[in-house]
Amino acid sequence: MDTSSSPAAVAPPRRRTVIFWVSVVCAAALSGVAVWMLAGNPAVLAGHPLLPGILLAAGAAGVAWAVLLWLRRDVPRPRSLPRIVGAWLGRLAVLVFAAGLAWLNPFAYQPGATAEAGPTSDFSVTETNAAVTMSPEGSATAKGLVFYPGARVDARAYQDILAPVVGAGYRVVILKEPLGLSLLDGNQARGAIGDNPDITTWAVGGHSLGGVSASSFALHNADIKGLVLYASYPVESLRGRTGLSILSVSGSSDGLSTPAKIDASRQLLPADTEFAAVRGGVHAFFGDYGNQPGDGEPGVSRQAAQQQIAAATVAFLGRL
Structure with missing residues (x-):
């Protein structure tokens, strides 16, 4: 018996909408913090290359995630409780990571x-x-x-x-x-x-x-x-x-x-x-x-x- 479309296996439309927009926020956080730091603070590109490298990777991941979300926005997906919990923890980890990157924004040189x-x-x-x-x-x-x-x-x-x-x-x-x-x-x-x-x-x-x-x-x-x-x-x-x-x-x-x-x-x-x-x-x-x-x-x-x-x-x- 195919249970992929049963109410217990597929997230309800309202839940899918919430998950979609939370995912959009996570993707935007990754790409947004990268653009904000790379374009807004000259100390980032002038410093050690590790930080701009991580920011570029985070920005690219955010854009790729946003594109994938848009392409799959109407595709219902089966969800078990462990997968739901894991997905929410993963999104929380992404937001924490983006906040950590924002905290690393350096104090720029200000000639006196x-x-x-x-x-x-x-x-x-x-x-x-x-x-x-x-x-x-x-x-x-x-x-x-x-x-x-x-x-x-x-x-x-x-x-x-x-x-x-x-x-x-x-x-x-x-x-x-x-x-x-x-x-x-x-x-x-x-x-x-x-x-x-x-x-x-x-x-x-x-x-x-x-x-x-x-x-x-x-x-x-x-x-x-x-x-x-x-x-x-x-x-x-x-x-x-x-x-x-x-x-x-x-x-x-x-x-x-x-x-x-x-x-x-x-x-x-x-x-x-x-x-x-x-x-x-x-x-x-x-x-x-x-x-x-x-x-x-x-x-x-x-x-x-x-x-x-x-x-x-x-x-x-x-x-x-």
């Missing part, structure tokens, strides 16, 4: 007063899929800094604040992290070091979550001589790590890496760690990417704060 004033010294900038490299012009350098950006922050947002470091004669490599999350490739600095064999003395640094990865890399790589933490702190103790100089720069009004958190991190850092606090500085002042949700209220201008941050960094690297 420092960039508008122009560079204070001559340097060259080389950009690849993996990093932004800044090198001083006209003079050889033996020291370098590999920098891990904060979570979901455009690598180019650190060009201006680190430009004085380049002006002081150091090469700076700002990493483009997979999906904007340094924890996905904590050893990414090793590739940057390998790409610059002429540099003999290396420091690593990072902002916020990037500082966590930089700390871990410095802990497990004895050739690293310096660690620069911008509004950040390690999750592992570095007290037993010999031959490593550390600078921690924070903001007194930071709402994310709060002064209390920075103070608590002292127990994980060597006793000779240098601490510098920018009075009135906030989390977003350690780069040029606009405001950040959850941050504090600044009590100093961005330009004045960044001058202090850069000066402390240049002085520290000069002592390595």
